[in-house]
Amino acid sequence: xxxxxxxxxxxxxxxxxxxxxxxxxxxxxxxxxxxxxxxxxxxxxxxxxxxxxxxxxxxxxxxxxxxxxxxxxxxxxxxxxxxxxxxxxxxxxxxxxxxxxxxxxxxxxxxxxxxxxxxxxxxxxxxxxxxxxxxxxxxxxxxxxxxxxxxxxxxxxxxxxxxxxxxxxxxxxxxxxxxxxxxxxxxxxxxxxxxxxxxxxxxxxxxxxxxxxxxxxxxxxxxxxxxxxxxxxxxxxxxxxxxxxxx
Amino acid sequence: xxxxxxxxxxxxxxxxxxxxxxxxxxxxxxxxxxxxxxxxxxxxxxxxxxxxxxxxxxxxxxxxxxxxxxxxxxxxxxxxxxxxxxxxxxxxxxxxxxxxxxxxxxxxxxxxxxxxxxxxxxxxxxxxxxxxxxxxxxxxxxxxxxxxxxxxxxxxxxxxxxxxxxxxxxxxxxxxxxxxxxxxxxxxxxxxxxxxxxxxxxxxxxxxxxxxxxxxxxxxxxxxxxxxxxxxxxxxxxxxxxxxxxx
DNA sequence: TGGGGGCCTTGACTTGGATCAAGGGCCGGA
DNA sequence: TCCGGCCCTTGATCCAAGTCAAGGCCCCCA
Numbered sequence: 001x002x003x004x005x006x007x008x009x010x011x012x013x014x015x016x017x018x019x020x021x022x023x024x025x026x027x028x029x030x031x032x033x034x035x036x037x038x039x040x041x042x043x044x045x046x047x048x049x050x051x052x053x054x055x056x057x058x059x060x061x062x063x064x065x066x067x068x069x070x071x072x073x074x075x076x077x078x079x080x081x082x083x084x085x086x087x088x089x090x091x092x093x094x095x096x097x098x099x100x101x102x103x104x105x106x107x108x109x110x111x112x113x114x115x116x117x118x119x120x121x122x123x124x125x126x127x128x129x130x131x132x133x134x135x136x137x138x139x140x141x142x143x144x145x146x147x148x149x150x151x152x153x154x155x156x157x158x159x160x161x162x163x164x165x166x167x168x169x170x171x172x173x174x175x176x177x178x179x180x181x182x183x184x185x186x187x188x189x190x191x192x193x194x195x196x197x198x199x200x201x202x203x204x205x206x207x208x209x210x211x212x213x214x215x216x217x218x219x220x221x222x223x224x225x226x227x228x229x230x231x232x233x234x235x236x237x238x239x240x241x242x243x244x245x246x247x
Numbered sequence: 248x249x250x251x252x253x254x255x256x257x258x259x260x261x262x263x264x265x266x267x268x269x270x271x272x273x274x275x276x277x278x279x280x281x282x283x284x285x286x287x288x289x290x291x292x293x294x295x296x297x298x299x300x301x302x303x304x305x306x307x308x309x310x311x312x313x314x315x316x317x318x319x320x321x322x323x324x325x326x327x328x329x330x331x332x333x334x335x336x337x338x339x340x341x342x343x344x345x346x347x348x349x350x351x352x353x354x355x356x357x358x359x360x361x362x363x364x365x366x367x368x369x370x371x372x373x374x375x376x377x378x379x380x381x382x383x384x385x386x387x388x389x390x391x392x393x394x395x396x397x398x399x400x401x402x403x404x405x406x407x408x409x410x411x412x413x414x415x416x417x418x419x420x421x422x423x424x425x426x427x428x429x430x431x432x433x434x435x436x437x438x439x440x441x442x443x444x445x446x447x448x449x450x451x452x453x454x455x456x457x458x459x460x461x462x463x464x465x466x467x468x469x470x471x472x473x474x475x476x477x478x479x480x481x482x483x484x485x486x487x488x489x490x491x492x493x494x
Numbered sequence: 495t496g497g498g499g500g501c502c503t504t505g506a507c508t509t510g511g512a513t514c515a516a517g518g519g520c521c522g523g524a
Numbered sequence: 525t526c527c528g529g530c531c532c533t534t535g536a537t538c539c540a541a542g543t544c545a546a547g548g549c550c551c552c553c554a
Contacts, residue, residue: 079405081490087405101401103394110401129387133380140376146393147350153400154348154357158326158334160407161451165511196532204408206512211533227520227532243328412541443502453542458503474502474550 018042027095027182028069029123031141040135047122051075057098057112057120064102066122070094073118074193077101077110078201088202090152091115091176091194094183097123097145115193160204163242168203169213170238173223177232188235192228265289274342274429275316276370278388287382294369298322304345304359304367311349313369317341320365321440324348324357325448335449337399338362338423338441341430344370344392362440407451410489415450416460417485420470424479435482439475 019030020038030038048071051057057068057075075092089110092098102108103125132139159168181187192199196207196214203210217223222238224231232238266277267285277285295318298304304315304322322339336357339345349355350372379386406415428434439446443454443461450457464470469485471478479485 079401081405081409083490085409085490087401087409089401089404100394101398104391104398105395109398129383129390133383133386136376136380139380143376143393144351146390146397147347148352150393150396150400151348151351151356153397153404154326154334154336156404157336157400157407158328160404161448162328162332162334195530201408207532208513208534209511211531212511215533243330243332442500454502455504455543456541459541462503 019046022071024069024071024095028121029097029128029138029141029145033135033137033141037135037137041131041138046124049120049122051114051118051120053114053116053118055114057114058102058108059111060107060109062102062108064099064106064108064125066124067097067099067128068112068120068122069097071119071121074115075112075118076115076194076198076202077112079110086201088194088198089156091202093179097149100146100149115198156202165203165205165209165213166216167242167244168205169199169210169217170222170241172199172203173230173232174235174238174242177235187232189229189231192230266293269318271316271318271342275368276344276375276385276388276392279384280382280388281384284382284384287378288385293371296367296369298361298365298367300361300363300365302361304361305349305355306358307354307356309349309355311346311353311355311372313371314344314346314375315359315367315369316344318366318368321362322359322365323362323441323445323449324359326357333448335441335445336403338449340426344396347393347396362445403449412450412452412456412460413463414489414491415452416446416457416464417469417488419446419450420477420479421482421485421489424482434479436476436478439477 019025019028019041020035022028022030025031025038030041033041049068051073060080070092072094075098076088077090077092077098079087079089081087092112098112098120099108101110128142132142159171163171176190176192177187180190194202196210199205200207200210205213214223214225217238218225220237222232222234222241224233266272266275266288267282269275269277272278272285277288280288296315298320307327317339319341322345323335324337324339324345326334326336328334339359345359345367346355348357375389379389406418410418423437423439424434427437441449443457446452447454447457452460461470461472464485465472467484469479469481469488471480
């Protein structure tokens, strides 16, 4: 297992993040802020931190101090059971916040691992709370972000508790596709950043099942798969598959 | 399906809630507040609202305006798929907050149903945000409550994604037992408020499976079941069962 | 106090996905 | 450019949980 990397020895001033000039500002924390408010946000020292592929952004048990916003790259968060079983609890891409699980207990409760070389903005949580007390818009937006995380997890509970393997995979692909297109990428062709095993862990399936269902989707003309490369050929067909029960 | 009940025709002054004198204050929102701060909380008109067994506290799609703290009684929250499949996303007892799913989209995203005659405190969300801006302790505590909801859901994802039926049931019983004992009830004997079907929906199992696993636990001397009445005879045995994998 | 309906239990059988196993492709480092 | 390791695919078999079915319990209401 690899060690957590801390901010390495690079020229620090360049690492300061300006939310106001960030291309992700419409996806991330500053949504809906005026220019004036945005520059207030800039006044905080939100550091950036690079995280190499395979490195941990934080680990379960680490003291909680900051939230992290993915700037570039791709992460998974996961829980570990004592017996070694692993549950992936989410995949996170640019503009998405990680670490909210740590607020309640002052310690992180899951691991966050970069699935490719990535960069995050470090958001000291006490400062975020301080600014939230001054800026209603920021406060409300942060509450929305947490709420949406709860809603996302409800959706995963629905997947895991009530859906069949094909529905889970279809929902997963549609979700990825939608989030990529929000970020300006193609919604119909992309490269998976995670392995079949990680997808399976997230969806409560074994890697062989993930592989088989991908193959079946391909036979049915819904997608084209080649290793990590996915092309969605029939999004409507996938959508129809989800929530249609066993039928 | 039954209609949502609104505050009925009872004498209103008595319905005002004083957090400072509430027996649940150590479980609910006012945790950690000084007397002074607590009385600030009291100054808000947090109404109480009775909810009869089977009635909806809120429904998916309802406009979001308030959070609800269970004062007495027992609730489930659930999601409905178009095809009728239902996923129970949580069970909620005294002191627990419901409705946080609605903040993100300004609409509730799940249904909350009383499983017995209950009473909730209505917490207008804009006022809660207003007070949070004035009271750091309240702000921080509210963030902790939301964070813990996220962590709880991670736990459910672990259950649903990685555990076998016996482990799920054992974890479920231990969790209920722990929450009841926090509230001053027996941790070893209690009456389930929900049906086998609702337990199954929460745990991603069919009601027959829930019933069979209860019977098996009984044969093994872990619990005594008689319909809704549960006695935990060997909590350590149940604990051992969880997270021990297939072994 | 007797009847009906919801809920629970149990048995027999089925099945979707897990497990076990073998082989192939791709990529990064020597 | 060749090797080794990781990841992916596919086939054969197994099994935990689902499905279908029958009957019993309990409680509420007439």
